Amino acid sequence: MIVRKFQLSRHNKTDRPFRIFAALLHRTLGDFTDQLVFACTMKENVENAILNVHYRPDRPYKEQIISVAPQVKRAWPLKDGIPFDFFDTAAEPPIEMPHGWRENICHYPDIVLTPSNSNFEKMSNFREHAKFTVPDASYWDENLRLKVSSSWFAVIHYRDPTYSFRGPQVDRDFNPQDALPVYDEILNAGGQVVRIGHKGMQPLPKKMGMIDLSEENFFLQTAAISHARFFFEFSPSGPSHLAMPFGCPLLRCNQTTIGNNFSDQVVVMPKRVIRDDGMDETLDFIQSGDFNSRDLGEAKSHRLLPNTPDQLLEGLSLLLRYTKDEGWRKPPCPKIGGQTGKLTFPMDNMLDTRLMI
Structure with missing residues (x-):
């Protein structure tokens, strides 16, 4: 009788894909987009991943x-959510699974991503983040050029109190009148202003060069983001989060936090933080991590005021200088390089934000 010790490698075949399953549990547009970008970035950074x-x-x-x-290989829109039993690997699971679930080997992931382990703060663990692309891009580009005739344009957005899913939010809603000087400066510089958003937003001023896509198809709006010279966000709202995976330079004004950014093309202009003595807080205070509109409001130690028209124009000037050689931007390639094939845990939580006050 011979006893022999050996090692059996059953699941380390080089042609076996690394299976990522992301439970995109967020509801708001911005948070949902951020988690999807994280999942796509992990997929792109691991060789042979699905x-x-x-x-x-x-x-x-x-x-x-x-x-x-x-x-994304396949999306599963399940209104009742996903029970843990869906990941049962036994031959006869105790629960009925969606059609095609096992055939796509969704029950056998190597990692399951939830909001807590795939938030924007962990994006710093990757050298680059994933890029998105518009389906049938040539079709939507042609439609966009029927509406936008200038050599360059800026996409703008602000939170409007008419948004049906969450209603008015005093600390985030924006007075459209405060945007008028920025519009004029863009038009005077030879560009056009293209607004994106949701149906029912307050009307734009009737001016030559002002284009409203808020009532238009989602893909036409994303085509605009993918080609814009820059994205000017007047107040915090979800659509600006699409600027980052489309590679569009972004200025985020009137911000109530300094997070939710994972691109070096983003500049954040927080709301004005006013002390009891009536003076503006310092950049050091904001960078310390104590800047959060809800916390400051509850403490009643500070007041938050909107950015002034001069501050908004200074932000625009920065964007114009930063993008001075840009016209209609070429959309980024959705593939990123530098695949390491390895993930390191625990992941760091790190914010890398450019501030402007």
């Missing part, structure tokens, strides 16, 4: 956002 995602179909934009992420 990505399946789940979401609740409770917002119309979720399916649309996933459709601009070519990294």
Whole structure:
């Protein structure tokens, strides 16, 4: 009788894909986009990886956002969510699974991503983040050029109190009148102003060069983001989060936090933080991590005021200088280089933000 010790490698075949499953549980447009970008970035940074995602179909934009992420192999819109039993690997699981679930080997992931382990703060663990692309891009580009005739244009957005899913939010809603000097400066510089958003937003001024896409198809709006010289966000809102995966330079004004950014093309202009003595807080205070509108409001130690018209114009001047050689931008390639094939845990939580006050 011979006894021999040996090692059996069953699941380390080089042709076996690394299976990522992302439970996209966020509901707001910005948070949902951020988690999807994280999942796509992990997929792109691991050699021979595949990505399946789940979401609740409770917002119309979720399916649309996933459709601009070519990294996703298959999406599972399950209104009742995903029980842990869906990941049972036994031959006879105790629960009925969706059609095609096991055939796509979704029950056998190597990692499951949830909001807590795939937030924007962990994006710093990757050298680059994933890029999105518009399906049928040539079709939507042609439609966009029928509306935008100038050699360059800026996409703008602000939170409007008419947004049906969350209603008015005093600390984030924006007075459109405060944007008028910025519009004039863009038009005087030879560009056009293209607004994106949701149906029912307050009307734009009737001026030559002002184009409103808020009533238009989602893909026409994302085509605009992908070609814009820059994205000017007047107040915190979800659509600006699409600027980053489309590689569009972004200025975020009137911000109530300094997070939610994972691109070096983003500059953040926080709301004015006013002390009891009536003076503006320092940049050091904001960088210390104590800047959060809800915390400051509860403490009643500070007041938050909107950015002044001069501050908004200074932000625009920065964007114009930074993008001085840009016209209609070429959309980024959705593939990123530098695949390491390895992930390191625990991941760091790190914010890398450019501030402007």
